[in-house]
Amino acid sequence: MRPSRVTLEQAQELFKTCMPVRKKEEKRSADCLGQILAKPVYAAVTQPPFPRSAMDGFALRSRDICRADIQHPVTLEVTGCVCAGQETEFMLKPHQAVRIMTGAMIPEGADCVVKQEDAEWDERAVRIYHNAKPGENYCPAGEDFSAGDLLAEAGTPVDSYLLAAVTAAGVRNLTVYKRLKAAVITTGDELQNTETPLQPGKIYDANGIWLCTRLREMDCEVVRYQTAGDDQSKIADEIREAWKEADLILTTGGVSVGEKDLLPGVIENLTGNVLFHGIQVKPGMPTMLSVVKETPVLSLSGNPFAVEALFEVLAGGYLTDMEASRYLQKNQMKALKQTFVKTGEMKRIVKGRCDESGVYLPQIQKNGQLKNGIGSNCLVIFPEGERTYTEGEAVRVIRI
Known part of the structure; x- marks a missing residue:
């Protein structure tokens, strides 16, 4: 007997319950790009590990030049030069300065750096034409972070900024979530790949490419x-092959009640357990979720927007949340930037584009359209019932 339709919220919960717990792995930080942190990351060293100069100039004591100006320059003894990467043992005495390069270690006793454009110098002396405050052009040790500081919480995506920070912090390995393995099977005799000229009655398989x-x-x-x-x-056969290595199988098409809607029969023959077949939502009402050989199979409608919308609202949260540390799909309330007429009694999902000022919805929302998805960054979920939503009215938005 075909299971009764479930609500969208029930479908989301059923999807989560049948998905495997995400496994974790520790690996070289440089190999983790694009993965999600499974443990917080703490700095192993202080950054910078020593006081350093923010520019080329002269390291000195600010009180020695507190009266310097264009009319009354101050002359200091130059006791040496420090370049980036060198260790310095200079100990500045009153009325002394050290020539210093950007990033170099500031010698003990100096509390500021005067940029070279504000000075005249030779090997023995420097003439300063401007005073400087303590800490000017001076980067203290730990200006960015100190050893033991939290750099990133679990759930943070590993991007180029995070990798740069953990490298500077002396972190060699990260613990991340293993990449979930997914298989995509599209159905329909009308589908064709783009490597051959389009044949009469055929369409290119956009759904498969979108899912992948x-x-x-x-x-x-x-x-x-x-x-x-x-x-x-x-x-x-494709499902049998997929369950050998996939954690999740996604299919498109063949889930309604037509002659060519074969997925329910396939799942039955594979002795799969159907958790639901049908959701009280538009688009994607025929969507089916089953478990075959302990592998979840999410069978989506063949309409492009039904594929996109139901994948996002069912799988998106699980795939981006990683055990509740950081939910990248943001549920928000946003003001409509124009009037929208919702037809039909069923709960409805539409695509949109939102920013700080609100959300804009394309007026034409056809399930087979792909072009109006270009530039979209959210879905809007309207509750049951027909009505007109006016400009400025708050609606529920899921950021993608």
Whole structure:
């Protein structure tokens, strides 16, 4: 017997319950780009580890030049030069200065750096034409962070900034979530890949490409992508192959009640357990979730926006949340930037584009459209019931 339709919220919970717990791994930090931190990261060393100069100039004691100006320059003895990467043992005495380069260690006794443009000098002496305050052009040890400081919480994506920070902090390894392995199987005899000229009655498989790329954006590894047509045995074979290595199988098409809607029969023949078949939402009402050989199979409608919307609201939270540390899909309330007429009694999902001022919705929201998704960065979920939403009214937005 076909399970009854569930609410969108029930579908989200059922999806989470059947997904595996994300595994963790420790690996070289440089190899973690794009993954998600599974443990917080703390600095192993202080950055900078010593006081350093912010520019080329002269390290000195600010009180020695407190009266310096254009009319009354102050002359100091130059006792040496320090370049970046050198250790210095200079100990400045009153009325002494050290020539210093950007990034170099500031000698003991100096509390500021006068930039070279404000001075005249030779090997023995420097004439200063401007006074300087303590700490001017002076980067203290630990200006960025100190050893033991928290650099990033668990749940933070590993990007170029994080890798730069942990490298400076002396962190060699990170603990991250293992990349979830996903398989994508698209169905329908009408689908064709882009390597051959488009044949009459055919369309290119945009759904498969969208799912594969979106999964990679969410730090998943796509281990298999195949088009199975409308062939029940081939669809079953593809699922059998996929469950050998995939943590999640995604299918598109074939989940409604037509002659070519083969997925329910395939899952039954594979002795899969159907958790739900049908969601009280538009688009994507026929969406089905099942478990085959302990592997979740999320079967999406064949309409492009139904694929996109239901994937985001069902799988997006799980794939980006990583055990509740940082939920990248933000549920917010945003003001509409124009009137929107919602038709139909069922809960509805539409695509949109939002910024700080509110959310804009394309007026034409057809399930087969792809072009109006370019530049979109959110979904808007309207509750049940027909009504007109006016400009300025707050609506529920999921940031993508």
